[in-house]
Amino acid sequence: MTVDGAVHPLLAFDAASVFRLLPPAGAVQALRDAVVAGASESDAPRTMLPEPDGAGTLAVMPAVDARWLGIKVLSIRAATTSQRDAIVGTYLVVDPATGALHATIDGTALTALRTSAVSALALTRLAAPTASRVLVIGTGTQARAHLHTLMGLGRFSEFTVVGRDRRKAEALAEEFPDGSVQVGELEPAIRQADVIACCTSARTPLFDGALVSSGAAIAAMGTYQLTHRELDDTIISRASIYVETLETALTEAGDIHQAIDSGVLRPDELRTLAQLFAPGEQIDFTRPRVFKSCGMSWEDLAVAAEILRRHEQGEHAES
Incomplete structure (x- = not known):
């Protein structure tokens, strides 16, 4: 992705990357830190829209922290079929300094973990x-x-x-x-x-x-x-x-x-x-x-931000 003439690589984390970078204890600690910092006391409103076939719901969940803008987009279905999971989606992380999309994260994995x-x-x-x-x-x-x-x-x-x-x-x-x-x-x-x-x-x-x-x-x-x-x-x-x-x-x-x-x-x-x-x-x-x-939306961003931090510092689940 190009911003102001500079090339910024778009990071993409699939489900395997999510779980490799962030072990459960790390996700719990990231959420605890966010709660102590006051993140849990307010949240941006989510948007819920019925899907065209009436079988599911489109959920859009935005959040902001001191570093990132985050938006989760999910398709949610009450009953699974052989073709798809009950929750399928993507998490988008935007850098407010540039306005550019910085990373995408598998939304199903992120939701399960957070x-x-x-x-x-x-x-x-x-x-x-x-x-x-x-x-x-x-x-x-x-x-x-x-x-x-x-x-x-x-x-x-x-x-x-x-x-x-x-x-x-x-x-x-x-x-x-x-x-x-x-x-x-x-x-x-x-x-x-x-x-x-x-x-x-x-x-x-x-x-x-x-x-x-x-x-x-x-x-x-x-x-x-x-x-x-x-x-x-x-x-x-x-x-x-x-x-x-x-x-x-x-x-x-x-x-x-x-x-x-x-x-x-x-x-x-x-x-x-x-x-x-x-x-x-x-x-x-x-x-x-x-x-x-x-x-809540702040939970997704707290976990997403920790995934990005660990990626940038070269950490992984075994560390």
Whole structure:
């Protein structure tokens, strides 16, 4: 690309490059740094448009930080087909100094990494110090990403996956070496879990919240529509609830919106990601803890910027 007569090479990072450059722990740290710096307290509005065939949604998510301009463009479909993934897209990084496109990043890989890393970030605070057993509900891209990322923390020792289709759950578990991921049944797995990651597109709650241990922490990320939810009123009423921001939770999170409508939750009971990492925040480990995320534009840019930094400094996942 030529700007003011000078040639600036356009960088392109495919999915393999994303995961090679940035290991899960690095993505979690990049997000933590952004939260501490105040990035999570505001976000640019996203644009959501129906696709021509009515089967999907076009999402456009812009963000700005001290160095870069970022825009994510995604095609999102509720149900996957053999031809494509549920989320397909591209992330564009623009250099504001030149106005030129600086880099493109595989949007599917970036979304998988940043979403699982946001869940993991919250769980670094919300999981009990003695937590060891992780349950992932779902069998798709985000379930896979959450398994990789939570394993990458080096903190948990037992991993179980549960899905509506047991064959898909078994296929996912087989991707991980040495039987490190087991396939379970939903009810006993819920009862035994110290950490639960909900990674589905469910419209109705996945499980009875009464089954959840009082010591458990839950990260629910699978829905971002007011008509959808993964968690029931029972677990919402029992738990301390953390969200990315109040605005995002109240306008996009069906788990939160519907619980408020039913009277089991008040908006003033919600705590934010910024508060979770603020000095002096006290976490009540005698009751369940829930982190509900919907995905925000600042998260994409924080992870994209770290990918660029590592590329420029010659770092990679093994370093």
